[in-house]
Amino acid sequence: MTRTSYRVLAALVMLAAPASADTMANLVEHARFDIQPSGAAFKQITIDNPLGDVRVEGWDRASIEIETRKQAPSEQGLDRLHIALIPNPDGTVRLTTTADSDRELKPLARGAVRIDVIVRAPRETRIEAAASAGSLEVVNMDAGGDLDTASGKISVRNVSGGLSTHSVSGATSIAQVFGSVDAQTLSSDLDLDSIGGERLVASASHGKIAGRRVRSRDIELTTNDGRIVLEAEASLHGRLVIASMRGDVDVRLHRHTNPIVVRARGSKVNLGGTMKSQPDGWVEARFGQAVNGTLPALVELRSRYGMVNFVIVN
């Protein structure tokens, strides 16, 4: 057995046993352990914690450190909470939390138990994490990730690489992300700040989308009945499609020298310039002149039942 294997085994033993000299009245159990890479660097960590919060922090070390905090109203309750950690030789690590069933003890409400997880991992590790009602937070990572919650909040800050987030009703906040972003919620708000990269696709069925300092080249924001407010920078040959069924659309676009063509349609449209009505019912405005066959950035704004407002900031 190698030295690394011993370390992993030790970590598993730590997880299986109570972490400290807790006695019968204690309700909280802490554990902390390190996983050292076996040769190849860690490339992905997958976390599935339906019982509480997950926080992932990037750091400059090669190892992964995991802190867990279990909480239950009784010792029996704590014993029913389990954390499984599986480090694979290919550089992937999987962490899963579960609660055992126990027919002999009285039932335990889900709200009475909790497992919170903090992971510190090398920045180059991709994160795939899922939570339920708990929050999901990722900071300072460089390989993107895929984050999924049911009603828990999602918060991402200072992350590079492709990022994908999904939530049914958890508010989603994405800031300082440099890479393609795909964010989707059903009934919560979506907040975007300082996003750069090739593509940004975001949708919220029943929530508003607010974006600031967005520099993605290809942007698609969609809501059913939520307002969309965006402050973005027009990139060369970029494409920006903002659409809502019932919400208002409000866009401020920073332009340097590149030409922009804006088309809009809504119950009331203001493009902030000379607007021309088109035969197909759209309103169009052009900003800047195309030079040497330069393709303009395309902006399409629409709201079937809401207002559309567009402003160019030179």
Place this chain on the structure above:
Amino acid sequence: MPCDRVRAQLTAYLDGELDGERGTLVRGHLRGCEPCRQVASDEATLRDGLRALPAHDPPSSMWIGVQARLAAAEVAESKRPSWRRVISRWAAMMPSMPRLVAGGLVVAASVTVIWWKAQPADEAPRTVLTDNRPPKYGADGPKHVTPPSPVPSVPSGDDVTADLASEPARTTASYAAAVDELLVLARDARATWSDDRKVAFDGKVRALRATIADAAEGRPRQRATRTLIRYLEGAVIREDVSLASGGAR
């Protein structure tokens, strides 16, 4: 379901304690009722905020002091004559002197009877703290220990394990409800579509639904359903075709 009934169940709903049908009713109401959705959102925000508060643990000295005071009070109580305890109890219960005078004889008779009945109350001091002893802390002191939360008595079907097992289906149902909502919008919008577009739309939706049906329950099915949601948003809300064929280029 009326708003007041939904709001009465919001806490249980946010705790994930409503079973499938009741949860669906509340969820369905929240989708269509903005005021209730706002109430639910506010409550969820408040709970998140409370959860984020740091745990403050009482020092063990406080528990020792409480125990000592309660023990001293119990000892003193046990040494008092029983007739004084009964009079004290009645003095606390009497609302005012005028009423006492007005019902003088009746009350006096009642006191006599009750005093006689109160004789067996000479019991041993209660040991109420037996089950409320403070937690014994480890060598690191009382860190991160939160006060014990009451454990609700729940039927076996609402146990944490059963709740975890049923959660993927609930989440998938939420995504499926969003699909249904977009399909209603599509039905309204397709009146303006060409026949070719209708055929393409129907074919795509059929294919994506087949993918959902083939996907395993849980995240694979949720992922497939999200793909359908994205397609429907594009077709119904963004109507991508307008940009592709429009005069902007």
